[in-house]
Amino acid sequence: MKFIKAAINISDGLLTVFKHLFRKPVTLEYPEKRRELNNNFRGKLTVDGCIGCGVCKRVCPSGAISYEKNLNGKVLSYTFDLNKCIFCGNCKYYCPCGAISMTKEYELASANKKDLKLKYNIGVPEEENIKENK
Numbered sequence: 001m002k003f004i005k006a007a008i009n010i011s012d013g014l015l016t017v018f019k020h021l022f023r024k025p026v027t028l029e030y031p032e033k034r035r036e037l038n039n040n041f042r043g044k045l046t047v048d049g050c051i052g053c054g055v056c057k058r059v060c061p062s063g064a065i066s067y068e069k070n071l072n073g074k075v076l077s078y079t080f081d082l083n084k085c086i087f088c089g090n091c092k093y094y095c096p097c098g099a100i101s102m103t104k105e106y107e108l109a110s111a112n113k114k115d116l117k118l119k120y121n122i123g124v125p126e127e128e129n130i131k132e133n134k
């Protein structure tokens with residue numbers, strides 16, 4: 001009886017293997033191969049051209065946004081705290097200046113919490129800020 005049960009289980013397994021043998025794989029050999037991301041993908045946040053209106057801070061559900069202004073109210077630096085961010089996209093959606101972008105960069109994991117604070121110096125060329133936050 002035991003032998004029959006084992007034979008049935010083995011043939012069940014083999015049947016499953018054969019069923020999948022000619023199907024296209026659903027996985028990729030990451031990181032060598034990567035899937036093309038949708039244009040609406042919500043990855044690493046960047047900011048450029050912020051006027052400090054505060055809308056993004058109000059709509060951020062996790063309190064991940066902070067910025068510093070000078071005495072004239074000009075924004076000097078802007079920080080996204082990825083320790084808190086849930087990538088909901090509210091900040092980008094509601095910003096009246098279109099200052100916030102969500103890139104397709106998603107390999108953001110770090111063992112150091114400090115690395116997850118993306119600080120952008122406003123008025124500094126975008127590439128320099130991106131380099132700094134790599």
Ligand code: SF4
Pocket residue numbers: 047049050051052053054055056057094095096097098099100
């Ligand atoms: S909503 Fe836009 S312009 Fe206003 S503070 Fe946030 S990033 Fe700056």
Ligand code: SF4
Pocket residue numbers: 059060061062063064065080084085086087088089090091092
């Ligand atoms: S994506 Fe959402 S959680 Fe992240 S900073 Fe923007 S509003 Fe806050």
